[in-house]
Amino acid sequence: xxxxxxxxxxxxxxxxxxxxxxxxxxxxxxxxxxxxxxxxxxxxxxxxxxxxxxxxxxxxxxxxxxxxxxxxxxxxxxxxxxxxxxxxxxxxxxxxxxxxxxxxxxxxxxxxxxxxxxxxxxxxxxxxxxxxxxxxxxxxxxxxxxxxxxxxxxxxxxxxxxxxxxxxxxxxxxxxxxxxxxxxxxxxxxxxxxxxxxxxxxxxxxxxxxxxxxxxxxxxxxxxxxxxxxxxxxxxxxxxxxxxxxxxxxxxxxxxxxxxxxxxxxxxxxxxxxxxxxxxxxxxxxxxxxxxxxxxxxxxxxxxxxxxxxxxxxxxxxxxxxxxxxxxxxxxxxxxxxxxxxxxxxxxxxxxxxxxxxxxxxxxxx
Ligand code: 8OZ
Numbered sequence: 018x019x020x021x022x023x024x025x026x027x028x029x030x031x032x033x034x035x036x037x038x039x040x041x042x043x044x045x046x047x048x049x050x051x052x053x054x055x056x057x058x059x060x061x062x063x064x065x066x067x068x069x070x071x072x073x074x075x076x077x078x079x080x081x082x083x084x085x086x087x088x089x090x091x092x093x094x095x096x097x098x099x100x101x102x103x104x105x106x107x108x109x110x111x112x113x114x115x116x117x118x119x120x121x122x123x124x125x126x127x128x129x130x131x132x133x134x135x136x137x138x139x140x141x142x143x144x145x146x147x148x149x150x151x152x153x154x155x156x157x158x159x160x161x162x163x164x165x166x167x168x169x170x171x172x173x174x175x176x177x178x179x180x181x182x183x184x185x186x187x188x189x190x191x192x193x194x195x196x197x198x199x200x201x202x203x204x205x206x207x208x209x210x211x212x213x214x215x216x217x218x219x220x221x222x223x224x225x226x227x228x229x230x231x232x233x234x235x236x237x238x239x240x241x242x243x244x245x246x247x248x249x250x251x252x253x254x255x256x257x258x259x260x261x262x263x264x265x266x267x268x269x270x271x272x273x274x275x276x277x278x279x280x281x282x283x284x285x286x287x288x289x290x291x292x293x294x295x296x297x298x299x300x301x302x303x304x305x306x307x308x309x310x311x312x313x314x315x316x317x318x319x320x321x322x323x324x325x326x327x328x329x330x331x332x333x334x335x336x337x338x339x340x341x342x343x344x345x346x347x348x349x350x351x352x353x354x355x356x357x358x359x360x361x362x363x364x365x366x367x368x369x370x371x372x373x374x375x376x377x378x379x380x381x382x383x
Contacts, residue, residue, distance in 0.1 A: 032280025087124030125202030200256025
């Protein structure tokens, strides 16, 4: 019996970006940038090139400034060496027919003094330390106590997002995703547990979404709204992110995002790397409230992805761990072929082992 190709493997226009299929490689922190410069290197080029079969690659979180860095050996988007390194990656992915967008990242309070300019305190909407860990050269450690951002400092951070977007454009990216998830700076502003400000950026939901919207609007001016999206994780407890009413908060956020006309929201459904039904949340309502495209993520397998796209509950599905272990994930999913198992021990830091040495289904001729 012949079977029609699942819609998951059909092209999709994400804003102004043409995707050859609806399988997205999720942003994945791997801590393998060059030591000292945090610039992408040739090993990173090979890793992304291997995964160019994805309809869209979202890069690992890429700090927009040194202040925006929270873990050791994550790549940046603020120096000439970093731009040059990224250029090699976008060229390689494009040469193999892929599309790639950069994830722009500021960690806010999820950082450690050893990673900060002048060994200063990390910055946050409010001076509240997150109950979470980061890792530095010596290993896992508690994040440092943050200091509260002065109102006068906020425009400079938005400026760093703009500069990073300009750099991403110069490096040949097809667009950018703003990291608004997982308890990092933008998420810290969004949530009432981490944002206790009494100025225009805190208090009401209207005020708490202000920083996110200003970043989105500024970045959209650089890339064009059709090449910009934002990642959010409404109920994920990652990095101590908590809010008293996520449904109201994120419904309001996406309604306001409609005014910006950006291309997509990328939604981590449930607890990151964990239960999809961690807390009740109406993702269908969120999808309906947003006029652009909806990329769904978190613990999807082949059947759930196919069903989700067929039902119209998402326009594309992002896979993280499966893309770590399967460079040719799209080919494997389409063929219903077996998948390699990811090796957790080599996720963060290290070399080619557990990075570029996962086997392809069909070994490519050299
Ligand atoms: C795992 C380890 C370090 C950072 C995220 C950027 O959760 C991350 C991250 C994930 O979004």
